């Protein structure tokens with residue numbers, strides 16, 4: 001599932017391709033549920049004839065600011081992605097001025113598009129973006145100490161911190177030797193500081209490597225060029241069940257924490 005680094009990669013590639021400043025000439029939507037509560041026709045009518053001013057990202061949302069003053073908000077959910085190449089998994093096709101075409105590829109059909117006058121209608125429900133200046137060590141400390149929740153679900157809660165998902169939560173907890181089911185308020189000041197640094201570090205490295213893709217299946221994350229991110233080679237915990245911990249050599253185990261598969265080292269990460 002695309003998390004902050006994967007969504008950031010797509011947003012950057014949209015900008016690098018030069019979609020900013022182009023006019024939306026035509027839009028075909030083949031999967032009506034994607035744009036609910038609007039109909040494909042209403043969504044398309046609102047976008048056609050407007051220009052794309054800017055493309056940015058907050059948490060796992062891509063925000064496309066339009067010259068009409070409205071904002072086209074895109075959530076990739078399980079497996080959505082913009083692509084410059086056509087595929088049989090395309091749910092929408094966008095024609096931009098200059099003859100540029102964009103395809104919205106989504107094998108799982110969970111991706112969602114919203115059209116809003118004010119992006120805060122969506123972003124206002126999120127905590128600070130995990131790579132923004134608003135996500136500080138002090139903020140994380142407050143969230144951890146004021147709550148008595150298992151640490152991993154807390155990190156995944158988008159209303160507290162926006163952008164972290166299963167991959168990068170497992171990575172940050174492995175890096176700091178913290179068990180995913182530890183109570184958030186039980187972390188020592190040193191562990192809290194280390195966790196803050198680890199979250200920022202794993203996300204930054206993820207962005208540098210254009211995200212993480214595991215496996216070669218069609219449902220795996222692909223960037224705009226159809227390539228899987230190179231971050232999988234850097235992953236220390238996520239998806240490495242049975243492989244030796246890079247710190248102590250113990251085979252990693254997989255457990256379920258609040259319905260999410262979670263990989264950890266049973267020696268380094270004690271409860």
Ligand SMILES: [Zn+2]
Pocket residue numbers: 245246247248249250265266267268269
């Ligand atoms: Zn270990």
